Amino acid sequence: MPKLIKNNAIVDDSWQVVRLAEGETPESVALPDGDLIVPFKVWKARRADLLARPQIGVWLAPDETANDIATDLKHLKVVAIDFPQFVDGRGYSTAALLRTRYGWSGELRAIGDVLRDQLFYMHRVGFDAYAIRADKDIANALEALNDFSESYQSDVNEPLPLFRRRHA
Amino acid sequence: MYRYDHYDQAIVNDRVKQFRDQTQRYLAGTLSEDEFRPLRLQNGLYVQRYAPMLRIAIPYGMLNSTQMRRLASIAEKYDRGYGHFSTRQNLQLNWPTLESVPEILAELAEVEMHAIQTSGNCIRNVTSDQFAGVSPDELTDPRPWCELLRQWSTFHPEFAYLPRKFKIAVNAADTDRAATRVHDIGLDVVKNKEGSIGFRVLVGGGLGRTPIVGQVITEFLPWPHLLTYLEAILRVYNLHGRRDNKYKARIKILVKALGIEEFRRQVEAEWAYGKDGALTLTEAEVDRIKQHFTDPNWKTLVDESLVDLASHYNNKAFTRWLDRNVHPHKMPGYASVTLSLKDPKVAPGDITTAQMNFVADLADKYSFGELRASHEQNLILADVEKTELFALWQEAKDHSLATPTVGLLNDIICCPGGDFCSLANAKSIPIATAIQERFDSLDYLHDIGDLDLNISGCMNACGHHHVGNIGILGVDKSGSEWYQVSIGGRQGFNAYLGDVIGPSFAAAEIPDVISKLIETYIEQREGDDERFVDTVHRIGVTPFKERVYAGKERSAVNA
Numbered sequence: 001m002p003k004l005i006k007n008n009a010i011v012d013d014s015w016q017v018v019r020l021a022e023g024e025t026p027e028s029v030a031l032p033d034g035d036l037i038v039p040f041k042v043w044k045a046r047r048a049d050l051l052a053r054p055q056i057g058v059w060l061a062p063d064e065t066a067n068d069i070a071t072d073l074k075h076l077k078v079v080a081i082d083f084p085q086f087v088d089g090r091g092y093s094t095a096a097l098l099r100t101r102y103g104w105s106g107e108l109r110a111i112g113d114v115l116r117d118q119l120f121y122m123h124r125v126g127f128d129a130y131a132i133r134a135d136k137d138i139a140n141a142l143e144a145l146n147d148f149s150e151s152y153q154s155d156v157n158e159p160l161p162l163f164r165r166r167h168a
Numbered sequence: 169m170y171r172y173d174h175y176d177q178a179i180v181n182d183r184v185k186q187f188r189d190q191t192q193r194y195l196a197g198t199l200s201e202d203e204f205r206p207l208r209l210q211n212g213l214y215v216q217r218y219a220p221m222l223r224i225a226i227p228y229g230m231l232n233s234t235q236m237r238r239l240a241s242i243a244e245k246y247d248r249g250y251g252h253f254s255t256r257q258n259l260q261l262n263w264p265t266l267e268s269v270p271e272i273l274a275e276l277a278e279v280e281m282h283a284i285q286t287s288g289n290c291i292r293n294v295t296s297d298q299f300a301g302v303s304p305d306e307l308t309d310p311r312p313w314c315e316l317l318r319q320w321s322t323f324h325p326e327f328a329y330l331p332r333k334f335k336i337a338v339n340a341a342d343t344d345r346a347a348t349r350v351h352d353i354g355l356d357v358v359k360n361k362e363g364s365i366g367f368r369v370l371v372g373g374g375l376g377r378t379p380i381v382g383q384v385i386t387e388f389l390p391w392p393h394l395l396t397y398l399e400a401i402l403r404v405y406n407l408h409g410r411r412d413n414k415y416k417a418r419i420k421i422l423v424k425a426l427g428i429e430e431f432r433r434q435v436e437a438e439w440a441y442g443k444d445g446a447l448t449l450t451e452a453e454v455d456r457i458k459q460h461f462t463d464p465n466w467k468t469l470v471d472e473s474l475v476d477l478a479s480h481y482n483n484k485a486f487t488r489w490l491d492r493n494v495h496p497h498k499m500p501g502y503a504s505v506t507l508s509l510k511d512p513k514v515a516p517g518d519i520t521t522a523q524m525n526f527v528a529d530l531a532d533k534y535s536f537g538e539l540r541a542s543h544e545q546n547l548i549l550a551d552v553e554k555t556e557l558f559a560l561w562q563e564a565k566d567h568s569l570a571t572p573t574v575g576l577l578n579d580i581i582c583c584p585g586g587d588f589c590s591l592a593n594a595k596s597i598p599i600a601t602a603i604q605e606r607f608d609s610l611d612y613l614h615d616i617g618d619l620d621l622n623i624s625g626c627m628n629a630c631g632h633h634h635v636g637n638i639g640i641l642g643v644d645k646s647g648s649e650w651y652q653v654s655i656g657g658r659q660g661f662n663a664y665l666g667d668v669i670g671p672s673f674a675a676a677e678i679p680d681v682i683s684k685l686i687e688t689y690i691e692q693r694e695g696d697d698e699r700f701v702d703t704v705h706r707i708g709v710t711p712f713k714e715r716v717y718a719g720k721e722r723s724a725v726n727a
Contacts (some may be wrong), residue, residue, distance in 0.1 A: 065407070087206055087289070089329025093406045096326055117199075117207055124325035137198070142404060144170060148182045150175050152319040156448050161446060164174060164318070164452040 003138050005119075006107070007129040008145055010138055013131065015078060017055060017111055018042065037080050037109070043072070051075060052079045052138040059111060062090040066097035073104050081127075083112040092125045099126035099156045120148060125158035169231045169538060170315045170460040172280045178279045178324070181672055183284060187211050195267065207311040209232045210290055210328065212258075212283035213269055216590050222261045222269060223286040224276060225412045227548050228296040228314040228338070229257035229541040229548075231281075233528035238279045240524035242255070246272055253509060253523070253579055255632055257295050257541040258286055277327055285321055289330045289417075291321035291402070295337045297345040298542035301461060302550045304498040308365060310340035311392065312457040316449065319634035320395050327402050330484050332417035334402070335374075345544060347664035349373050349381050350635060352402065352419045358388065366390045371401060371431070372423030373631035379665045380653040382418045385435065391454070393439075395447045398433055400439035405432070464536040464551055469501025472554040487574040488610060489561050501555050505535075507564055508571040512604035515597045516582040517545035519691055543632075546574065546582055549705035558587035560606070577686070578604050581632055585625030585642065586649070592625030594642025594649035599623055599678055607686075616686055619700045620659070635659040637664045637701040638685060640678065651678055655685060655712055656704040664705075671712045680718050688715045 004013035015035040020026065026045035031038070036050075037057035044052060050056050057078030060069060069079065079098060081091040098104040109129035110122050119130055123145055132138045136166070154161040171179070190207050190399055193199040199207075208215075212223035218505045224239070224471040231239075239259055243251045246268045252260045264272060276282055301309040307512060326335070339346040340357035348354030354370035357421040366554045373382025375693070391395050401419075408675075412414045423431045474494060495504040507527060509517050531539045534556055535549035542548055547569075552560060564570040573579045580603065583589065583594030600623055607613055615671055622636030628644075633639030639654040657666025673681055687702075688711055693703045704712065 021235065032197045040705075062411075080234055086203075087329050087400070088411060089289075089327070089331075092329065093403050115203060117203070120330075121325040121328055122322075147186050148323070149180050150181070150182075152322055153324055155325055159446055163316075163456075164446060164450065166173075166175065166456070167450070167452045 002134075003132075003137060004109075004133060005142055005145075007128055007168045008142070008144060009028075009166055015060065037078055037168065039164070040069065044162075057107075060087050060091075060094060060111075062094075064094075066094050066102055069098075070102045073102060073106075075100075076106065078106060078129075080109040080111045080131075081118075083110060083114060085119075086113040086118050087117055092121065095122070095127055096125040096156060116144045119144040124151065124153075124155035124157065138149070169232060169311075170227075176319075177277075177280070180280070180282050180284075181194055181325075183211075183282060184270065184273045184277050186590075187273055191266065191270050200582075206329070208269075208289055209288035210285055211269070213266070213268070213274070213285035214287060214590075216262070220266050220269070221584075221588065221620050221623060222264050222279065222283060222638050223254065224259045224261070225514045226257050226281075226541050227257060227295045227318050228294055228300070228311055229274045229298055229543075230311065230597065231539050231541070233531040233537045233539065233580050235279045235281055236524055236531065237725065238275060240521040240528070242272055242275055242473065243524065244345075244521045248253070250518055250520045252515070252584060253519065253541050253547070254292060255465045255517075255543050255545060256584070257298075257543055259541070260584070260652045262584070264489070289331070289332050289334075290328050291324065291330075291334045291336065294318055294321070295335070295346055295351075295543060295644060297339055297341055297539045298544075298548045299495060299504055299550065300340070300540075301463075302497050302499075302502070302504055303341055305343060306341040306498075307359060307462055308340050308357055308457075310338045310346075310644065310691070311461050312454060313355070313367075313391075314338050315341075315460070316394065316454070316458050317398075320398070321448075324402075327406055330402075330406055330682070331411045332414065332419075334405075334413070334419065334657070336398075344660045344663075347632070347635065347663070349661070350375050350379070350632070351382065351658070353398065354382050355394075357425040357682075359386050360390075364390065367394060369401075372420040372428070373663075374418055374420045375632060375634050376418065377627045377629075377631070378418075378420065379413055379634040380424065381663050381665065383423065385428065385432050392449045394449055396445060397435075397439055399442055399447060400435045403438055404434045408434075415504055416481050447481060464538075466499045466502060466551065467553070469499070469553065469555075471500035474503075474554070477554060477557060485565075485572065486558060486561055488614060489565075489570055490557065491614070492572045492574045492576060493570065494557060496502040497551070501554055503552055503557065505557070505560060506548045506574045507549065507569040508574060509546050509569070510571050510573055510579050511568040512571070512578065512601070513568070513612075515584075516580050516600055519547075523567055523569060527569065530560065530563065543569060544574075544579065544683035546579075572610065573613060575618050575620070576613045577616055577621050577638075577682075580604065580621075581620070581622040581636065583624050583630035585623070585631075589625060591628055592626050592642060593627075594651065595675075596623045596631060596640075597624040598641055599640060599642075599651065599675060600675075602675070602679050603682055606683065615696075616690070617696075617699060620657075621682075622657075632664045633657070635663060636666060637699075638682065641671055649675060651675060653681055653716075655709060656701060658701050665707050669709060670717055684716045686714050688712050
């Protein structure tokens with residue numbers, strides 16, 4: 001079974017990420033049984049069917065916003081954010097918004113080009129699960145969550161910026 | 169100046185460890201070139217034409233003599249015995265090996281320095297006025313605000329992978345010495361009618377391919393909201409800035425596309441959530457930071473006029489230096505001094521390790537052990553007693569640091585250009601040298617007066633050519649190097665982007681072109697006080713253009 005970093009540990013991943021291959025449409029793509037994380041477009045197109053499943057996850061592309069999924073969060077078990085390339089940083093803002101503005105407290109997973117050297121920032125903006133790119137060493141990636149012992153800013157896990165903690 | 173506490177030190181130490189590991193993984197092949205590139209750039213490491221280039225951060229230009237000596241020893245040990253001060257108040261080393269960079273960073277960390285976010289698509293080193301804290305025309309010291317911004321922007325988790333680089337400048341004086349109008353965000357520290365401090369916030373300025381003067385997004389932002397407001401701007405930019413074309417990815421393009429009103433509306437809508445949150449600045453924190461920028465132990469001195477000093481020593485060279493390289497100070501009996509890095513024999517901004525060590529000694533001897541780097545690529549001693557100026561001048565002169573040309577045509581701002589930079593279309597340093605050789609008469613230079621001449625080797629505009637009174641841009645025309653000339657550009661509150669005078673020139677033609685521009689100015693100026701840039705704006709570009717191209721047309725006809 002594929003592995004995932006979740007809550008600072010390496011665990012088995014039962015969820016399958018559905019991606020549209022060339023020529024497939026949100027309406028027609030085959031959806032196997034089991035735990036699926038589907039593209040937001042598929043969710044929109046086949047919401048009623050997907051709601052009938054025991055549990056479902058949705059992933060957002062970089063140009064899909066936290067606001068787009070906000071009203072549906074209550075139906076979801078997993079929200080994932082896709083990084084087609086790790087240098088596209090929109091997902092960091094989307095993650096922070098899901099956590100701080102839209103109250104998402106379930107699993108927030110980074111998928112796609114997810115690499116060790118971005119994990120510390122991802123953790124700080126609210127991700128708690130990381131599907132490390134398959135060709136990379138997941139145990140090595142896990143260490144990155146401890147890259148820094150201190151940060152200046154507040155973040156999703158630390159409500160106070162350092163300047164307020166310095167004076168505490 | 170700001171000194172690290174254990175938190176600041178821990179963050180910088182962790183970074184050294186992190187980068188050491190990243191470098192090792194790159195060298196071992198487990199981190200690919202594409203994966204490593206953004207990581208090394210966020211540590212100021214470029215891979216250049218001949219060797220890597222490391223850009224070391226000098227936050228808002230401040231450094232002390234210990235740090236300067238460390239830079240000298242690093243340049244000696246890991247480079248070829250010199251460094252280059254850039255237009256963003258940073259220091260660049262042109263020849264370190266990639267393998268040695270973790271060691272260099274470790275040595276920097278020992279003296280509270282780093283190379284964090286000096287490149288890459290993130291928030292860059294904040295820049296400010298080189299006379300901050302001492303100039304008579306400032307409202308308040310901008311450096312505490314710069315330091316607050318430095319801390320907020322350092323390793324900000326949400327804004328490390330922006331669409332493009334992001335530069336912030338802060339100015340608090342009546343004159344804009346920080347080029348705030350050509351930054352992604354420019355901040356003027358201002359007071360409102362009630363006397364409280366806040367910021368006029370400008371957004372979307374920048375040079376590069378699409379030069380634009382920044383627009384005001386808010387006229388008065390009360391200081392407690394500084395970080396929450398900037399966070400809102402950055403979030404709107406991070407989510408909506410273009411990522412499909414790197415030439416259209418700067419915030420200026422987003423602001424232009426949306427219009428300032430719509431951009432402001434989006435920022436204010438975002439700000440409504442963060443306003444008054446935990447990121448709201450507190451009096452306690454601002455006071456803590458301000459404690460780091462207290463006044464040095466200035467003596468109570470009787471003021472001395474520079475005119476009297478000049479007549480006392482009756483030395484023409486010293487008088488010239490007083491005239492150009494010595495600047496007013498808010499305390500009686502003190503002055504600020506520019507140590508010029510514009511010796512015509514070396515590239516603008518370059519400094520040898522011997523000079524670095526010497527400058528550190530000067531700082532200890534004359535200026536409370538502190539130094540500043542200016543965006544004009546010179547160094548500043550901020551607090552010199554006027555009675556010491558003659559002694560200082562004599563010492564500086566012996567080390568080629570007293571070229572008396574600050575603000576004159578020979579005080580050229582120049583990027584490293586095609587001699588070093590892999591982005592450049594053309595060389596820039598030889599052009600600067602040729603101009604400096606042409607204008608080698610100090611009498612003539614002083615007669616010409618204030619004139620900013622800026623040279624960039626490509627349209628990325630590191631030499632700020634658009635805001636030079638004369639701007640020179642290196643362009644590539646089917647494989648050969650050509651130079652486009654613009655005039656009338658200026659920095660400051662009334663920043664203006666220079667107008668291109670016409671078709672570009674070969675390198676060898678440039679000194680003649682500059683001579684013709686200057687001759688035209690000398691003939692046309694009203695009185696001795698009208699500056700070159702003011703003459704250009706009064707009479708327009710045409711008389712200059714006609715003079716420059718007249719010869720060219722004749723030779724074209726003759727040919």
